[in-house]
Amino acid sequence: MKKFLLLTxxxxxxxxxxxxxxxxxxxxxxxxxxxxxxKKLEVDPMRFDKFVMGLKDSQIAVVNVxxxxxxxxxxxxxxxxxxxxxxxxxxxxxxxxKVLIAYxxxxxxxxxxxxxxxxxxxxxxxxxxxxxL
Amino acid sequence: xxxxNLCARIxxxxxxxRCIYVNIPPMGIKTIFILTAISFGLDARPISYTGxxxxxxxxxxxxxxxxxxxxxxxxYSVGIENLxxxxxxxxxxxxxxxxxxxxxxxxxxQRNLYFQSGISSKGFNEYFxxxxxxxxxxxLFVGFGLKETEKKIQDYLEQYYQIGVAPYIGDYGDFxxxxxxxxxxxxxxNKWSTYPVLKFFKGNILMEIGYHEKTNxxxxxxxxx
Numbered sequence: 510m511k512k513f514l515l516l517t518x519x520x521x522x523x524x525x526x527x528x529x530x531x532x533x534x535x536x537x538x539x540x541x542x543x544x545x546x547x548k549k550l551e552v553d554p555m556r557f558d559k560f561v562m563g564l565k566d567s568q569i570a571v572v573n574v575x576x577x578x579x580x581x582x583x584x585x586x587x588x589x590x591x592x593x594x595x596x597x598x599x600x601x602x603x604x605x606x607k608v609l610i611a612y613x614x615x616x617x618x619x620x621x622x623x624x625x626x627x628x629x630x631x632x633x634x635x636x637x638x639x640x641x642l
Numbered sequence: 643x644x645x646x647n648l649c650a651r652i653x654x655x656x657x658x659x660r661c662i663y664v665n666i667p668p669m670g671i672k673t674i675f676i677l678t679a680i681s682f683g684l685d686a687r688p689i690s691y692t693g694x695x696x697x698x699x700x701x702x703x704x705x706x707x708x709x710x711x712x713x714x715x716x717x718y719s720v721g722i723e724n725l726x727x728x729x730x731x732x733x734x735x736x737x738x739x740x741x742x743x744x745x746x747x748x749x750x751x752q753r754n755l756y757f758q759s760g761i762s763s764k765g766f767n768e769y770f771x772x773x774x775x776x777x778x779x780x781x782l783f784v785g786f787g788l789k790e791t792e793k794k795i796q797d798y799l800e801q802y803y804q805i806g807v808a809p810y811i812g813d814y815g816d817f818x819x820x821x822x823x824x825x826x827x828x829x830x831x832n833k834w835s836t837y838p839v840l841k842f843f844k845g846n847i848l849m850e851i852g853y854h855e856k857t858n859x860x861x862x863x864x865x866x867x
Contacts, residue, residue, distance in 0.1 A: 576747025578780050580814055581843045584866065585691025585716075601814040603780065606749055629692035631716040633747045 551605055560600045560609050561642055567597060569640045570610040570618050576632040577606050585630035593626075608634075614641065688740040688756055688774075689719040690866055696721075698864040704729050704800070704828065709738070717742045723760065729830060730795060736760035736770070743773070753777040758789065768793050772800075780811050783820060802826035804839065817844045824852055824860070 552571055561569065577583050583601050590599045590610055598611040608627070612618055620637050627634040690696050690713040697710045705728055711721025723736040738760040746753040755775040762768035772789030783806035790799050806822030820841035827834045839852035839860060846867060852860035 575749055576745070576752040578750065578752050578778055580812065580816070580818055581846075581848055581866070582752070583814065584846055585694055588694075589691065603814050604811070629716055631689075631691060631742075631745065631747075632752075 552607060552609070553602060553605060556600070556602060557609070560598065560611070564598065564611055564642060566614045567611045567642050568614050568616070568618065569642065570612065570623060571638045571640060572608045572610065572623055572627070572634050573636045574606055574608055574627055574632050574634050577601070577603060577608075579603075582631065586627060586632070589626045589630060688758060689713050689716060689742055692716050694866060696864060696866045698862065700862050702860045703858055711738065711740070730793070734768075735763040737763075751777060751779045764794075781808050782806070783808075783822065796830070798829045800826070800828040806839075806841065815845070818842065822850075822852075 557569075561567070574586075577586070580603060583603065586608060587599055587601060590596045590608075595612055595616050596610055597613065598609075600609040601607075602609065610623070618637075618639060620634070623637060624634040688711070690711070692713060692715050695710065695712050696719075697708075700707045700709065705725045707723050707725035709721055709723040711719040713719040718739065718741045721738045721740075723738055724733075725735065726733050738758070740759075741757045742754065743757050744753075744755040753776070755773065757771070757773055759771040760769060770789055770791040772787065774785065774787030774789075776783065776785035778784070784804065785806075786801075786803045788799070788801045791797065802824060803826075804822050804824040806820045808818065808820050810819070812818045822839040822841060823836065824839045825834055825836040833856075835854045835856060837852050837854035837860070839850055841848070841850045843849065846865055848862075848864040848866075850860070850862040854860070
């Protein structure tokens with residue numbers, strides 16, 4: 510039993526993947542391309558309308574997140590972003606695997622910062638689209 | 643009745659465990675369980691998000707325990723478990739360490755493999771170690787665990803396997819329900835017990851309850867903050 514557990518332990522460490530490996534996507538310029546092309550965002554329209562209700566002079570970061578399959582596990586995402594004074598509002602859409610984050614229009618949104626905040630909760634942010642209201 | 647006296651000055655982790663151990667009598671743990679009405683698998687969500695804390699109580703035929711852990715990183719957690727050992731009729735604590743060996747996130751699923759360990763307040767020659775893992779989507783869940791406990795009296799191995807389904811897919815913030823079939827065995831009794839478990843969670847609170855006519859209640863309550 511000891512041998513089995515030790516073998517599993519070391520084998521797992523060996524093939525344990527680095528979550529950063531999922532984050533090769535650079536979105537500098539990519540976002541702009543998406544917006545110009547009018548690429549359809551996979552966001553629940555009703556949910557989005559509800560989210561932006563009452564928000565003015567804001568921009569919304571729509572972040573695609575992998576591994577966000579459980580409400581209990583996604584709690585940390587909400588808590589982490591709520592600590593950021595630049596974040597006006599946040600919503601977690603489990604069904605679409607998206608996190609919606611509202612910032613002031615003047616705020617520069619850094620995808621790397623968002624990726625890090627998602628990662629410390631154990632999930633991977635893979636891309637982001639910004640919608641200016 | 644339940645006094646968390648962490649000592650004015652904690653010199654070592656071992657000393658800290660002894661302090662908590664001394665100040666929580668066995669009946670204190672029982673009372674906590676009664677107060678919480680039902681108790682709840684320590685193996686569910688053994689690591690929180692970075693900076694997160696979790697407190698959980700667990701009860702089955704082998705033990706009643708209260709466990710607190712803190713996660714400096716999403717990859718590991720450290721904590722203290724104070725427990726009533728029902729099989730050996732003993733009370734002691736563990737300083738616990740859990741490490742995320744592997745995680746695979748996909749669009750619709752997450753898979754985890756953890757290493758768990760603990761050193762007893764009764765001495766460095768009493769400890770446990772093991773692995774447990776899970777894979778889940780929003781609809782399906784499978785999990786397993788293997789844990790070897792070394793004790794002066796007798797060593798033993800515990801193992802469990804479980805498969806679950808969510809009868810409905812709840813949205814973020816909703817009340818979530820899972821129906822799970824769990825099978826477990828330990829080398830002390832050397833018999834498999836298979837029984838249904840219900841898991842509920844909403845917000846930061848999670849609860850699991852299972853029942854088997856021979857091993858009675860399996861109960862687990864968790865609060866994350």
